Amino acid sequence: MHFVDAKGILTGSSGHYGMNIYRGCSHGCIYCDSRSKCYQFKHPFEDIEVKQNAPQLLEKALRSRKRKCMIGTGAMSDPYMHCEENLRLTRRCLEIIKQYGFGIAIQTKSDLILQDIDLLDEINRSAKCVVQMTLTTYDDDLCAILEPNVCNTKRRIEVLEEMRKRGIPTIVWITPVLPFINDTEENITSILNECVRVGVKGIIDFGMGLTLREGDREYYYAALDKHFPGMKERYIKQYGNSYDLPSPNARNLTAVFKRICKENGIMSSPEECFGFMNDLPEKYRQMSIFDL
Numbered sequence: 001m002h003f004v005d006a007k008g009i010l011t012g013s014s015g016h017y018g019m020n021i022y023r024g025c026s027h028g029c030i031y032c033d034s035r036s037k038c039y040q041f042k043h044p045f046e047d048i049e050v051k052q053n054a055p056q057l058l059e060k061a062l063r064s065r066k067r068k069c070m071i072g073t074g075a076m077s078d079p080y081m082h083c084e085e086n087l088r089l090t091r092r093c094l095e096i097i098k099q100y101g102f103g104i105a106i107q108t109k110s111d112l113i114l115q116d117i118d119l120l121d122e123i124n125r126s127a128k129c130v131v132q133m134t135l136t137t138y139d140d141d142l143c144a145i146l147e148p149n150v151c152n153t154k155r156r157i158e159v160l161e162e163m164r165k166r167g168i169p170t171i172v173w174i175t176p177v178l179p180f181i182n183d184t185e186e187n188i189t190s191i192l193n194e195c196v197r198v199g200v201k202g203i204i205d206f207g208m209g210l211t212l213r214e215g216d217r218e219y220y221y222a223a224l225d226k227h228f229p230g231m232k233e234r235y236i237k238q239y240g241n242s243y244d245l246p247s248p249n250a251r252n253l254t255a256v257f258k259r260i261c262k263e264n265g266i267m268s269s270p271e272e273c274f275g276f277m278n279d280l281p282e283k284y285r286q287m288s289i290f291d292l
Helices: 054-063 089-099 111-126 140-146 153-166 185-197 216-227 231-239 250-263 270-278
Strands: 002-004 010-012 016-019 049-051 070-073 103-108 129-134 170-173 202-204 209-211 244-246
Touching: 010 054, 054 089, 070 089, 070 270, 089 103, 089 111, 103 111, 111 129, 111 153, 129 153, 129 270, 140 153, 153 170, 153 185, 170 270, 185 250, 202 270, 216 231, 231 244
Parallel strands: 002 049, 016 070, 070 103, 103 129, 129 170, 170 202
Antiparallel strands: 010 016, 209 244
8 A cells, every 4th residue: 555645536527526535456356447457557456556635635626616416436446445444535535525515426345335324324315325336246155256355245235235224325236247157147136136125226237248458357367267277268269359258148147137127116227327326416305215
């Protein structure tokens, strides 16, 4: 971990902004796209870059903006990595977002988010808060391989349930679906049934597959060699050097996904989900358990 003074903290348009307080990640997910060389990391991925002046930059930016909107965080680097437990930079930024009346759409795989549930609740009452959680595999043993340094899927589902109790809307990402590894109907159905049970607002799927780029591919294939001997050769035979690696079961899995979402009134297209997360109505009514 190393500390830097960043020049800026917000990206995007006046309709909604993005924010990354950290750069790099300690979760160790074997498929992480953020490792890709296109993002031009100048330090090892696990050597977390901490933007120590993020709260000051954020306050300066929000103080000068009259139009309130949603701020997203967690797309490139999880805001609840292990270092957040002590640094609490995410919490300080959330306090500033609440102070200035903005909304937050926050994405994580970690149950550390529960340490800020009081603040997320307050933001959701005064503006809008959406919590996003990634669920890739229902099997705890497989989860420990795919996402080794973060809480398992069962615990993440408990987090979603706690958000529901507070009336905080949730979005689940069921991506990536790894060909020949977690691309089974049993796995997808188990995750979706839990999403239904805990009342998620929407589920994001990008085609039931995986994408690999330079930097990400090498790390992923090394993990396959370690945990799934012979799987890398199967990938190379099936996909070559492709960027897009759809599951051979993609059509069937997508049909199951669409059916369960439709039957339970869950948003199922990325457009719907992102539209909901990016929209901060003038008068936002906190979701109640009766809306689920």
